[in-house]
Amino acid sequence: MTREQIFGELSGVFEEVFGRPVELGEETTADDVEGWDSVMQVMLIVASERQFDVRFESSEIANAANVGEFVTLIESKRG
Amino acid sequence: MPREVPLRLSIGAEHVRRFADASGDRNPLHLDESFARQTPYGRCIVHGALVTIAALGRADANALACAQTIDIQFKQPVFPGEAYPVTCTEADERTRVEVTMAGLPVTTIAVVSDRGAPPLSPASQSWTRAHPSSPRSYGIGDLRDEPVSFSVPYGCRLDLLESLAADLGAAGVPTGLLAWLSAASFAIGMLVPGRDAVFAGARIAPSSSDASGTLGVSVTTADDRTGLVVVEAALRHGELSAQMTLNAFLRPTTPAPDRSTLGRHLAPSSNLAGRNVLVIGASRGLGAALSGAFAMQAATVWAAFAESADRAGKLRREFGAERIRLLQFDATDSDQSRRAFDKVRAQAGGLDAVVLCAAPPPFETALHPDGLPAMLDYVSASTAMALIPLTQALPLLSPEASIVVMSSAALDEVPKGWPHYVVAKAALEGAATYCAHHTAARVLVVRPPKMWTDSTNTPLGRIAAVPVEQVAAAIVSRIAADSAPPGLSVLTSEQLIER
Numbered sequence: 001m002t003r004e005q006i007f008g009e010l011s012g013v014f015e016e017v018f019g020r021p022v023e024l025g026e027e028t029t030a031d032d033v034e035g036w037d038s039v040m041q042v043m044l045i046v047a048s049e050r051q052f053d054v055r056f057e058s059s060e061i062a063n064a065a066n067v068g069e070f071v072t073l074i075e076s077k078r079g
Numbered sequence: 080m081p082r083e084v085p086l087r088l089s090i091g092a093e094h095v096r097r098f099a100d101a102s103g104d105r106n107p108l109h110l111d112e113s114f115a116r117q118t119p120y121g122r123c124i125v126h127g128a129l130v131t132i133a134a135l136g137r138a139d140a141n142a143l144a145c146a147q148t149i150d151i152q153f154k155q156p157v158f159p160g161e162a163y164p165v166t167c168t169e170a171d172e173r174t175r176v177e178v179t180m181a182g183l184p185v186t187t188i189a190v191v192s193d194r195g196a197p198p199l200s201p202a203s204q205s206w207t208r209a210h211p212s213s214p215r216s217y218g219i220g221d222l223r224d225e226p227v228s229f230s231v232p233y234g235c236r237l238d239l240l241e242s243l244a245a246d247l248g249a250a251g252v253p254t255g256l257l258a259w260l261s262a263a264s265f266a267i268g269m270l271v272p273g274r275d276a277v278f279a280g281a282r283i284a285p286s287s288s289d290a291s292g293t294l295g296v297s298v299t300t301a302d303d304r305t306g307l308v309v310v311e312a313a314l315r316h317g318e319l320s321a322q323m324t325l326n327a328f329l330r331p332t333t334p335a336p337d338r339s340t341l342g343r344h345l346a347p348s349s350n351l352a353g354r355n356v357l358v359i360g361a362s363r364g365l366g367a368a369l370s371g372a373f374a375m376q377a378a379t380v381w382a383a384f385a386e387s388a389d390r391a392g393k394l395r396r397e398f399g400a401e402r403i404r405l406l407q408f409d410a411t412d413s414d415q416s417r418r419a420f421d422k423v424r425a426q427a428g429g430l431d432a433v434v435l436c437a438a439p440p441p442f443e444t445a446l447h448p449d450g451l452p453a454m455l456d457y458v459s460a461s462t463a464m465a466l467i468p469l470t471q472a473l474p475l476l477s478p479e480a481s482i483v484v485m486s487s488a489a490l491d492e493v494p495k496g497w498p499h500y501v502v503a504k505a506a507l508e509g510a511a512t513y514c515a516h517h518t519a520a521r522v523l524v525v526r527p528p529k530m531w532t533d534s535t536n537t538p539l540g541r542i543a544a545v546p547v548e549q550v551a552a553a554i555v556s557r558i559a560a561d562s563a564p565p566g567l568s569v570l571t572s573e574q575l576i577e578r
Binding site: 019035037038039040041042043045046058059061062 | 150152154184187189279280282300302304305307309326328537538539542543
């Protein structure tokens with residue numbers, strides 16, 4: 001799966017969790033998206049795990065600085 | 080054109096009791112102060128479903144009457160008796176209602192309507208079923224390991240819900256919607272996860288069923304790292320039927336420190352034999368770990384606590400009645416504090432250390448005019464919990480006694496949502512500096528990192544939290560070493576963790 005494909009599927013995950021389309025870029029952070037708080041972070045993580053068939057460690061759940069880093073993490077998990 | 084209606088809602092404890100009666104959701108987080116005190120909120124909170132009803136009272140009743148989906152997110156607790164601004168924006172078939180505090184979202188509700196669709200059911204007869212008086216209780220392991228899916232008879236008192244909604248200015252909320260929210264609240268608070276649930280959000284859509292008065296629940300996600308539980312629920316009752324996806328967090332019990340968990344960080348010794356140490360806030364969290372750690376060094380610990388007698392009793396049983404002397408009083412009450420210290424003076428003569436560990440539970444807020452009353456109350460309560468017992472302790476302190484002031488690593492890495500906490504801890508450090516200059520005591524300021532306590536027992540709060548035993552061991556070792564000169568010293572977060 002290419003990085004672009006991961007971004008595309010991740011957009012679907014964000015839309016499902018937030019109930020609306022969310023514009024995502026490499027540098028997008030929680031501060032850029034209205035409503036992206038700690039509860040939504042957990043929902044995004046769990047939905048992403050289901051979408052990409054990966055599992056994150058507890059320490060990884062709160063740590064990704066932006067969407068680009070999160071995509072890199074998914075890439076590394078998928079190997 | 081979008082329509083914005085700025086208003087406030089305020090829901091009293093009596094409204095909460097009425098909603099519990101009408102819906103059957105008697106979860107103790109809403110009704111039992113002693114239970115709620117041991118949660119991150121520190122006191123009872125309003126049912127999220129009741130907040131939703133009151134907030135929807137600000138929306139256009141015609142839009143609600145033909146609702147096709149309702150999305151709700153409960154982001155912060157609503158406390159009884161406090162006033163919260165509500166904004167309502169309506170455009171096309173979409174209605175968005177937001178409850179805020181200090182400019183931060185507390186509850187957000189998005190309703191999608193279809194004005195061409197038949198309206199939701201008008202007022203119906205109540206259909207009631209006997210509700211259990213106490214909730215079921217699941218652990219995250221129960222839900223993760225075994226599929227949980229069942230159905231129960233369910234009914235609610237629509238007449239009571241309608242009069243409650245009217246009293247909250249929400250008479251325009253359709254009866255069907257009241258039934259859905261009532262059932263959603265019951266499903267999470269009483270069925271699954273039940274007792275230790277925190278309702279986080281819901282997506283509700285009307286459905287149809289010939290069945291009468293059942294509520295089915297099925298767990299589809301149970302995440303053991305964060306406690307997230309997703310429940311698919313179906314209310315089946317003719318034209319009031321609805322399909323719901325409900326999100327909740329399951330709050331695990333905060334572990335109580337014992338000899339075994341403390342022993343991993345601190346070997347038992349008699350280094351503090353004959354010393355009298357008074358710990359304020361001793362029944363739970365770091366205070367309990369400190370009391371146990373001092374007891375394991377053979378000190379006599381005067382364990383002061385306000386409310387959690389069950390936890391305090393457990394502490395004494397674990398570390399021995401000969402080491403732990405319980406003192407129950409409210410540290411913010413001058414008269415109660417004076418009487419408690421009179422008892423210490425009579426029985427111990429004096430004190431070799433006083434540890435100021437009590438603090439009110441923090442909450443998310445912002446530097447905002449609406450947040451100031453709660454912020455000032457917090458700083459006042461936090462300061463009183465330290466200064467009232469400190470002033471009583473000063474005359475009892477032996478030469479070169481220790482005063483331990485619990486600050487926080489939040490003064491180094493400042494969390495955005497906790498301005499009140501940072502101000503309160505800075506005030507305590509100010510008091511410590513004063514004592515270092517104008518008393519003979521050794522004053523130790525401690526800046527612990529995030530620990531797993533009742534106050535941080537949230538989905539992300541537990542992640543990367545340090546055990547209270549580790550922090551307690553570092554503090555007690557420093558006191559036992561007896562090497563610090565009179566004056567002020569600071570134990571930083573890094574020093575506490577590196578041991």
